[in-house]
Amino acid sequence: MMIIRPLMASDADALLNLAYKAGVGFTSLPADPNHIAGKITASLSAFNSEVDFTTEQSYVFVMEDTHTNTVVGICGIESSIGLSSPWYSYRIGTLVHSSRELKVHNSFPTLYLSNDQTACAEVCTLFLDPDYRHSKNGQLLSKSRFLFLAQFAHRFEAKIIAEMRGVSDENGQSPFWDGLGAHFFDMPFADADHLTGLGKKEFIAQLMPRHPLYINLLPKAARDVIGEVHGNTLPARKMLEDEGFRYQGYVDIFDAGPTLETQVNDIRAVRESKNYLVKIEDHIPIGTVPYLISNTLLDGYRCTMVYIKVPESGPLCISSELASNLHVTALDTVRLVPLFSQRASA
Structure with missing residues (x-):
């Protein structure tokens, strides 16, 4: 039987193994023993603390195969994001350039660096061992969080988001990063992604431009992946959309993966x-x-x-x-x- 349970201190080695299998782009579980130790400590604290909306509380769960006592998956929920450190995303907007004299009126899609999703809850850290991607295990792992949300809604912000992994190739290279981020960060995509996963986000504010970025000026390869998900993430996106999550024009600043959002009480599994x-x-x-x-x-x-x-x-x-x-x-x-x-x- 597959059981979802809270993360325990004894799961450190199993989490590190899952992190290596997840690879580049899975920023919420980098293959770093110190980060994993911190994740365990934070999760244990969340489950044993009173509700506190002045700080983030991180609830992490694992899937355990009771026949082998093996941890084969991980998922999490953040009570609130962007409180202890800024939460960045790109909001897709529109700028209009017009000239009455020249009879020209053009609309241009743009990227705005934003902190709009600060103080939202988040479903995160979803990864299932490839050997267990069958028998509806993925649906169980992901949706188990919704029964927890239904039972303990008072511990979470009313609005909830889910960041989806963006497009990257088999070598972990991101077309969006190559077309935009690489011009402002003197480091490979994998390194920037890794630093973000470790919580070192200060460099984003220091190096990213604050003015709107015209999407039309990006290379076609970068434009084509804005709001698109990694091939392995397509089932997760469909699953969340079936539960009521929607894409509202926010994307990750590194790989342009979409952010889905809804109200906790509007999630189908919570509501029903x-x-x-x-x-x-x-x-x-x-x-x-x-x-x-x-x-x-x-x-x-x-x-x-x-x-x-x-x-x-x-x-x-x-x-x-x-x-x-x-x-x-x-x-x-x-x-x-x-x-x-x-x-x-x-």
């Missing part, structure tokens, strides 16, 4: 999830619809996927094995929601 009392039975009929199911604990959070028949009223019957993996007993409460929206499964 329900709580049920637990009844434990040995022989449970198997349903035809996959559901996300989680307990309602904070630091003891557990979530998995199950094919189950859901009653119209009354308690939810689950097996003793599932109850054990979710750390629940009879008359405890679980939260449940279909894994897919009706639109996505149609």
Whole structure:
């Protein structure tokens, strides 16, 4: 069984292994032992702290294969971003140049360096071991966060975003970086990306131009990837869009990957999830619809996927094995929601 649980101190080596598999461009999990140690410390603190919107609280989860006790995936939620250090993105806008005398009227798409998404929550750090990209594991890993958001919405800002990985080649080279960033930063894309992942963002403000940048002046290769995602990220983008996230014209300043956004309460899995009392039975009929199911604990959070028949009223019957993996007993409460929206499964 695949179980989603909070990150633990003993997961450091497993996270480093996942970071190496993720490669260049996965800025939220660089292959750096010190950064990983800091991520673990921050996550443990978030799960054991009171709500505090004056600082970021970072909730990190891992997917564990209970048959092998192996950590095979990671995902996270930030309660709020851009408070301890600036949060930068490009906002795509428009500048109009016109001359009545010459009868010329032109509109030009532009990039504006912005901090507009400061104090938003963020779903982040999503990566699944390639060997486990089957059996709906990716959907479980990503959407498990939404049941946590539904149960603990008071810990997060009302608006939430998701940065998508932008286009880069097999060598980790970004066309957008080559066409723009490389002219202002005297370093390769991988180095700048790595520094950002480590939280060293001061150089962005120091070196990036503050005036609007005309997209038409960029090389075609750079223009073509603005708002586009890496091939490996296409399923993640579709998944988020099926849950209600939308692209609103904000892109990453390094690879121009799109940022998707919505309100926490508008996420389909948050909005449709329900709580049920637990009844434990040995022989449970198997349903035809996959559901996300989680307990309602904070630091003891557990979530998995199950094919189950859901009653119209009354308690939810689950097996003793599932109850054990979710750390629940009879008359405890679980939260449940279909894994897919009706639109996505149609």
